[in-house]
Amino acid sequence: MKVVGQSILRADAREKVTGQTLYIDDLQFPGMLHARVLRSPHAHAFIKAIDVAAARKVPGVRAVITGRPEEQDLGGGVYPLVGACIVDQPPMAMDRVRFAGEAVAAVVAESVAAAEQALKLINVTYQKLPAVLDVREAMAADAPLIHPDLGNYQMAKGFHPKPGTNIFHHYKLRKGDAKKAFKTCDVVLEQEFSYPHMSHVQLEPHGALARWEPTGGIDLYSSTQAPFVVRGYLARAFRLPLARVRVRAPAVGGGFGGKSDYTVEPLTAYIARHLPGVWVKLILEREEMFTSSVVGRGVCGSYKIGAKRDGAIVAAQVKYLLNAGGYGECAINVAVGGGQNSPGAYRIPNIMVDSYAVYTNRVPVGAFRGYGHPEGNWMSERMMDQLARELKMDPVELRLKNAYRAGDKNAIAQRLHPAQGDLPRCLREAAKAVGWKKGASNVTRTRTGIRAKAVCSFMKSPVQATNAQVSALLKFDEDGGAALIITTCDMGQGSATVYGQIAADALGLPLEKIRVLRDPDTSLFPSDWQTIGSKGTYTGGIAIIRAAEHAIEQIRTTAAKGLGVPRARVRYENGVITTGGKKRYPLHLFTNGYVRPDGRTIGGPVLGYGVYTPDLQIPGIPKPGLQEGQGKVSASWTFGAQAVEIEFNPKTGRIKVLQLVTAMDAGRIINPRLARGQTVGGMVQAMGQALMETMIYSPEGVLRNPRLTDYKIPSLEDLQDTDFKVIFVETPDHKGPFGARGLAEHSTVAIPACLGNALANATGQEIYQLPIKP
Amino acid sequence: MKHDIQLTVNGIPRNLTVTADDTLLRVLREELHLTGAKKGCGEGECGACTIIMNGEAIRACLVLAVEANGADILTIEGITPPNGITRVQQAFIEADAVQCGFCTPGFVMALEAELRRNPRATAADLRNALGGHLCRCTGYEAILQVTETLATSATRPKNTKKRA
Structure with a gap:
């Protein structure tokens, strides 16, 4: 039976509902010690002195560690700076702090309680510096410099920092000539927008367990989406060969991008380095998840759109300013991905995007579900509705008129393949599902408030390194089953389930014969860049199918030699080998060598290997025949449309969300139930971002709401009256596994703009800042 | 300050020595190795540490181990039948x-x-x-x-x- 396309139950559900799944904080080792970290109370300051004498005397304390340069020196003035695209962050603050919450010292003790008691006795003398919190202030010529060494940092190719400023990357995208084109437009509109900083609020806090090996290497467990990337960061920072660093990932309790790149791993490894041979565990408290981890969003900017009277969009100009916080590595590519996709899912002949990644004295920003796309979408889709109003056109019709179609060249000059999805159909489906009436106001008054609807487009592509490979191994058992070994981390998105389905069908075997390993280990598992960008199913699926093909070739070779027939005659189908005659040989005869009647064995255990390598170029490097910022920089797009219906109560100001709709062309859906779960979950996260969530800073740059009591996320009560509609338009992808594309982040992208537009329809109030406060 | 407490956890009597500020959650997870209850926030805002104490669902991060002295406690490990699920x-x-x-x-x-x-x-x-x-x-x-x-x-x- 074929399983691709079926709603197979989640592979790890039973383990999870019985509480047996092990997450990072569930791991304990003999002799393990606990670390707690002292955090800077200031957003920007020099560290003048640290007194740890009293802390060292607390019973149970085994080490007190600071980040002072002499302590971080690996030898000869080499410091363990962390980064790949921009190498700018020490594991612990050295001589200055750049955000309130940055690690300044740590205590390792026999218990968390002892470590916390000792933390209180550490005395740090700071010299405060002016804090820069606003991105435009940080870009001003006279702004205090947060990284005076910006010009000296090691950086990857294609990034354009401006030494002597706080701008650590400027991504430019040019298509046509927007400046000229605006002069030919009948209508030009421009507006400023902002999307605040937010916390991912994964229910599981960040954590890592590290042990410095006697041979000088690092053995580390982490709640991570990115074991191989973490290994790379640690090896580069601590000047170790990759073979001396081992990273393992237990179950991940929610990622949403916040556990990609690096989180607490460099800090934990740095702390553990002081106690060689001992396992040191660091688990962040919830408050630290807000103040001292990687957070998301933090974009403001402007969108200018120009169109002809008939609704044809002629030009768009986007300014995209990423308030990246104190360090840049996790943020730098958000500015690139956000910039690339910010003009929107429309055929616009003239585009000008300037995207800036800017240091400020806030908590560092990193990936957050949607990776720069929801921010751009918030601008472009709010503008589309205003353009429709200005042109007196139906907003859905305006979108349909301009929507990308097969054959179009997009902003970065990649031609869209007919199999890359059908945006117009998604728009029609979303409009139909929400009950949109063409040409009507779509606003009604009820006893309890004003009901209004909105429909928006979205598109998303994974933003990935050009060498972001995924590899898969299929290791066969003696009974003809196989273990699938692939590093892609399942943090709840369901990759282990979907991968099992892909492997089962690629091999023509029943699902029960495939064991999908879920505990990645960089020393045992084949390489996989990281689990991000909704690329798992697409890239991992391709690698799995290739591994299956490779395995089948080995099986055919063993069968041909073992049975003494020409290889060309050996056929494999659904776990059965035939050689042209009636005889059907079961697979298990050939998976671990074929044993002849006399006992002689031909061939060996089958190990299928498959790899996916993207065919991509670096965005920031000029390419012949293309304009600035263009090129083959995205492997696939997923297009879709979303819609909402709200009821606004003018007396209370309350917005009730009645309908959340997504119509998405993610190609063939491997598992409809899991795909729906992802889509609904994403819509609710986006609803929270649009209506509830924001990180509030004091003027000095201290976070005022770093707790779940004050930072509210959607709860069950908020969703009791919401009707979810999810429609999958399944245009099979021409390259994806069984025709599939990525879908995990996408449903977060257009919901904020839908809600903003619906509120504008209901009240005439135009909101440009999130969260929406009517 | 150490305290000796007695609990019945998933039907098994347990004698434990705890400190005054030990939470029930820490004791269950780290002393009894019952890691099914999770710490998501440590202040009763997320519900991930919910267990059953004397028949009531409670947040184990908000209960001190000493307060649970004499209590009958069920964790997720204790409700799951050996050969099935609930x-x-x-x-x-x-x-x-x-x-x-x-x-x-x-x-x-x-x-x-x-x-x-x-x-x-x-x-x-x-x-x-x-x-x-x-x-x-x-x-x-x-x-x-x-x-x-x-x-x-x-x-x-x-x-x-x-x-x-």
């Missing part, structure tokens, strides 16, 4: 109300407590029992489905009851 657990699997799974034991224990207390609980009763439980993955649609399923099966006559 009706609540089955409903979570079938509705795909589980994604990352970190909040799941807390949700399961809250519903388990409510159904033990009130076998004829309505969907509204079950939703109320989940007040203050946070899930960041599912968007709650599937969890709301679980409350419907359990309410339906709870009110169904016994002989037609769906077996887990």
Whole structure:
């Protein structure tokens, strides 16, 4: 039976509902010690002195560690700076702090309680510096410099920092000539927008367990989406060969991008380095998840759109300013991905995007579900509705008129393949599902408030390194089953389930014969860049199918030699080998060598290997025949449309969300139930971002709401009256596994703009800042 | 200051020495190695540490170990039958109300407590029992489905009851 396309139950559900799944904080080792970290109370300051004498005397304390340069020196003035695209962050603050919450010292003790008691006795003398919190202030010529060494940092190719400023990357995208084109437009509109900083609020806090090996290497467990990337960061920072660093990932309790790149791993490894041979565990408290981890969003900017009277969009100009916080590595590519996709899912002949990644004295920003796309979408889709109003056109019709179609060249000059999805159909489906009436106001008054609807487009592509490979191994058992070994981390998105389905069908075997390993280990598992960008199913699926093909070739070779027939005659189908005659040989005869009647064995255990390598170029490097910022920089797009219906109560100001709709062309859906779960979950996260969530800073740059009591996320009560509609338009992808594309982040992208537009329809109030406060 | 306490945990009597500020959650997780209850926030705001104490669903991060002296405690490890799963657990699997799974034991224990207390609980009763439980993955649609399923099966006559 074929399983691709079926709603197979989640592979790890039973383990999870019985509480047996092990997450990072569930791991304990003999002799393990606990670390707690002292955090800077200031957003920007020099560290003048640290007194740890009293802390060292607390019973149970085994080490007190600071980040002072002499302590971080690996030898000869080499410091363990962390980064790949921009190498700018020490594991612990050295001589200055750049955000309130940055690690300044740590205590390792026999218990968390002892470590916390000792933390209180550490005395740090700071010299405060002016804090820069606003991105435009940080870009001003006279702004205090947060990284005076910006010009000296090691950086990857294609990034354009401006030494002597706080701008650590400027991504430019040019298509046509927007400046000229605006002069030919009948209508030009421009507006400023902002999307605040937010916390991912994964229910599981960040954590890592590290042990410095006697041979000088690092053995580390982490709640991570990115074991191989973490290994790379640690090896580069601590000047170790990759073979001396081992990273393992237990179950991940929610990622949403916040556990990609690096989180607490460099800090934990740095702390553990002081106690060689001992396992040191660091688990962040919830408050630290807000103040001292990687957070998301933090974009403001402007969108200018120009169109002809008939609704044809002629030009768009986007300014995209990423308030990246104190360090840049996790943020730098958000500015690139956000910039690339910010003009929107429309055929616009003239585009000008300037995207800036800017240091400020806030908590560092990193990936957050949607990776720069929801921010751009918030601008472009709010503008589309205003353009429709200005042109007196139906907003859905305006979108349909301009929507990308097969054959179009997009902003970065990649031609869209007919199999890359059908945006117009998604728009029609979303409009139909929400009950949109063409040409009507779509606003009604009820006893309890004003009901209004909105429909928006979205598109998303994974933003990935050009060498972001995924590899898969299929290791066969003696009974003809196989273990699938692939590093892609399942943090709840369901990759282990979907991968099992892909492997089962690629091999023509029943699902029960495939064991999908879920505990990645960089020393045992084949390489996989990281689990991000909704690329798992697409890239991992391709690698799995290739591994299956490779395995089948080995099986055919063993069968041909073992049975003494020409290889060309050996056929494999659904776990059965035939050689042209009636005889059907079961697979298990050939998976671990074929044993002849006399006992002689031909061939060996089958190990299928498959790899996916993207065919991509670096965005920031000029390419012949293309304009600035263009090129083959995205492997696939997923297009879709979303819609909402709200009821606004003018007396209370309350917005009730009645309908959340997504119509998405993610190609063939491997598992409809899991795909729906992802889509609904994403819509609710986006609803929270649009209506509830924001990180509030004091003027000095201290976070005022770093707790779940004050930072509210959607709860069950908020969703009791919401009707979810999810429609999958399944245009099979021409390259994806069984025709599939990525879908995990996408449903977060257009919901904020839908809600903003619906509120504008209901009240005439135009909101440009999130969260929406009517 | 150390205190000796006695607990019954999942039917097994336990004698423990704890400190005055030890939470029940830490003792269960680190001393008894019952790691099914999770620490998501440490201040009773997320529900991931929910267990059953003397028949009531409680947040183990808010209860001091010394306060639990003499209590009868059930954790998710204790409700799961050796060769099967409970009706609540089955409903979570079938509705795909589980994604990352970190909040799941807390949700399961809250519903388990409510159904033990009130076998004829309505969907509204079950939703109320989940007040203050946070899930960041599912968007709650599937969890709301679980409350419907359990309410339906709870009110169904016994002989037609769906077996887990």
